[in-house]
Amino acid sequence: MLVEVALFVVLVFLVWQVLKKPANYPPGRWGLPLVGYVPLPGPTFEDHLRNLYKKHGNVYLWRMGTQTMVFVHDYQLLRDAFNRMEFTDRPNWEMFKFNEVAAYGVVSSNGALWHNNRRFSLRQLRDLGMGKSRLVDAVQRQAAWLAGVLAKQAGRPAPVPHALKIAIVNVLWQLVGGREFDVEDPKLKEFEDLTKAVLDSEASxxxxxxxxxLRYLMPTFLFKRLIKQDVLDVTKKGFCEFFYEEMDEHRATLKPGPPRDLIDGYLMEMDNKKDDPDTTCSKKDLAFLLIDLFFAGSETTTSTLTWLFYYLATHPRVQDKLQAEIDLVLPEGQQATLDDKSRLPYTEAVIHETLRKSALVPIGLQHVAEKDTTVGGHFIPKGAVLNGAIFTIHHDTRYWDNPDEFLPERWLNDEGKFVTKKEGFLPFGIGKRQCLGESLARMELLVFTTTLLQRLSFASPQGKTLNLHHDTKNPFVHLPLVQDILVSVRA
Ligand code: HEM
Known part of the structure; x- marks a missing residue:
């Protein structure tokens, strides 16, 4: 009997040795093999992360299923890590690859293809958005159109209209395809339906x-249904065909000289490199690059502007001050360009405070450790997935006084000049994969804010206060809650 007990104890000890978290890994939640640590229902995902931060400090891990997720809550550690080559890649996730063998485009790709697409897109954004360009014109035109739509709902409590999203999508269309859609255009509806279908299938x-x-535990047909394979295949095909048609139209009218838009630029690059055996250009890659730009650039900017309207509606003093500055700098309905930025310090402060407070992409996009390495003295194993806890960094008293308050003044110095505060501020991420649309997003935020506030004011509906909590249904984006807001046309 004694031998059996001893053997059992040894067995338990051995199993525990195999299953427990390796001693050199960061502290955190390890759980069981294959399923990881599954929390009890109750706190939100972000509350879990806040509690883990309190318990373990700046760097900890949480095994989720088979993925070792590492969370970093410190600005400097994150900046140092995301500037290193070994954290530049995205995880090899189907969610990122859309079930392709390897990711195309720019958001999810790695290696030479990512590098080429990132460099190409940044160059296009710079060339097409510079000075008094068609892109700046498009941003001004869409902002003016949106002001008209909002003016029509004046005096009647209603949610922020879908027109905001259309205006932002149209700016992206101008960038990539040199066109803007009429709101009634059936092609716009087709495009929006495809976008929605992709979002619906992503989580699965x-x-x-x-x-x-799981795929080995259930019949293939059931697994495919679980991951909504059919929906994804149809949507992917639909998107590619939609963009192939656009590429064919561009190809038919392509002329030598400066490209009209990003599709032209890509087709020219593809032609230049047609004999290069290492080229990463292809029609399929361009289609995925376009999908990326629309996904990364539309909901983000739309939601940031919605947050801005909500903050102004709940902080009338800030709104008054903002409008006073805009009226002084941009008289008689004149629309802003980037050249006006230095004369609009309070506007810049309101935009920055909106980006800080909303922390729109709360844990950023994921980066994978390409090899065994360290962060802040903690061992990080190859394959671990690094997440930046932007939402706590933006509210951390190490970087911000009264972080829960909406206080644009924190961005101004004693002379009222705007000061770019970098420490603790990373709405666009940081390092080698920092948002590549940042310059466009900043231009849109400036032009839309000034154009709209010149003409309109925002308020909570009579007797109500806007709810400034985000929608907890989506853990990856701080979406503002859909609710009524009151717009009025300024006298
Ligand atoms: C307020 C608006 C925006 C916010 C808050 C935002 C935020 C972010 C964040 C947090 C990342 C992840 C960075 C990382 O991987 O560490 C990102 C990546 C990216 N964003 Fe944005 N973004 C915005 C607007 C835009 C726009 C307008 C575009 C396109 C024109 C865009 C295109 C991209 C792309 C392509 C990436 C992936 C970059 C890469 O993997 O190399 N974003 N953005």
């Missing part, structure tokens, strides 16, 4: 990344 794809072994 994550099942493959976090619980990949």
């Amino acid at each position: 794809l994550a099942i493959q990344d976090f619980l990949p072994w």
